[in-house]
Amino acid sequence: MRLEWFGRGYAFGMRHQGVRQVVVLTGASGGIGRATARLFAGRGAAVALLARGEAGLKAAAKEVEELGGTALPIEVDMADEREVDAAATRVENELGAIDVWVNDAFTSVFAPFMQIEPEEFRRVTEVSYLGFVFGTRAALARMLPRDRGAIVQVGSALAYRGIPLQSAYCGAKHAIQGFNESLRAELLHDRRNVHVTMVQMPAVNTPQFGWVLSRLGRRAQPVPPIYQPEIAARAVVYAADHPKRREYWVGASTVGTLIADKFAPALLDRYLARTGYDSQQTPQPRDPRQPRNLWQPADEHADFGAHGDFDERSTRRSPQLWASQHHGLIAAVAGAGLAVAAAGAAVLARGR
Structure with a gap:
């Protein structure tokens, strides 16, 4: 390995001199995954883009190529372990050995728990939790024999603190947290040079609020303060370059939430019961015609990009990220x- 310059600081790159970095991104067609693909592409990486939506994948691949990277778009349902493993095989056959695997794909339902049908809850769990498990397993199956590689789990403050109206998503993020801690301990026990780390995100301005299945009366929104996906992407890339750290916290709101949950969880329960419904909805009524990506990709015929509809209310800066x-x-x-x-x-x- 060699010491490489990656734009904002020195990092030990997961590749050898003269060999491009091979990165797999799940959920790559939109939001944080899309912004992260751009950053990896900008430093010349070969980026495998895993997602379901054809239009979103094509647009993401075009951006990767224009930014100087090599793109390999693959349509994959992360809830199907056979599709995930086949995608990993294709990546290694066409791009080379996988250096970094980023798990970011998810889906969700905005609704009170009793308004979420059992099959919907199961689907969220299969994509948003088991998709991470299947992705991690596919990556490890190829990284462990070489004894090198980094796996980044894109988490959330909601991996520690559940909030109302997002029980399925919060449950999946909590599950990822426990899974990742267990796996990390196993890798440390075996003294492996394959590392897993997790990046806990704040509320991010991504397209999900316009395409996640919602039964709310009003339009869904991220809980302010809202951060742009580029901040989250920088954190993911940094974590991939420094994967020995167990986790990273992004955004002052994430820090505040996790600290409050640790020292005053019952008080936070009451606070969220009082504010959690309104803070996740705008004053505008929900559009009943908005796409739903639970069963079918929302970006199959239209590209939504990295940003959602909250640019005017979102920040591009996070001093806390630098501190983390x-x-x-x-x-x-x-x-x-x-x-x-x-x-x-x-x-x-x-x-x-």
Whole structure:
């Protein structure tokens, strides 16, 4: 391996000199996956784009090629383990050994729990949880014999803290968290050079709010503050380059949510019971004609891109993301500050 420059800092790249990085992205046709594909493409990676929607995949592949990467779009239902494994085989046959696998594909239902049909709940679980399991298994089957590679699970603050109206999605994210921790411990036990890490996301301005099955009376929205998908994408790429860290937190709202849940979960229950319904809906009524991607891809005939409809309310900056990526530097600066303060106090004490 060699030390490589990846735009914003040095990182140990998961490839050898002169060999392009091979990356697999699930859920690559829209949202965070789409923004992440652009970043990997910009540094010349070969990017396998896994998703269901034909139009979204074609548009994503075109962007990857225009940005200097190599694109391999593959239509895959992540709930089908045979399709996932076949896609991984195709990637290695056409692009080469997989260096990075990013699990991001999901679907959901916006509704109170008792308004979600059992088959809908099962479908969300199969795509949004088992899809990560099947993707991880396909990646490990190829990475472990080589003893190198990185797997990034795109998580959420909701992996720790459930909120109303998203029981199926929250359940899947909680399951991914437990699965990933178990797997990480196994890899550490076996002293493997294959690493898994998880990136916990805040509310992101992605197309999902216009295509997820909703039974809400009003239009669904991310819970403010809202971040642009490029922030999430930078976190994913950084995690892929630094996969030994167990997880990354993106956005001050993620940090606040996780801390509040740790120290005052019952109080947070009551707060979300009071605010969680309105904060996830705009004042506008829901369009009954909006697409639903639970069973069929919403971007089969139209490309939705990376952004949702909330650009004017979304931020492109996250100082907390930088802090999450530089724990060591922050600790060193804080330690130096404490040392200086202690030395100053000692001088003052001697002068008295």
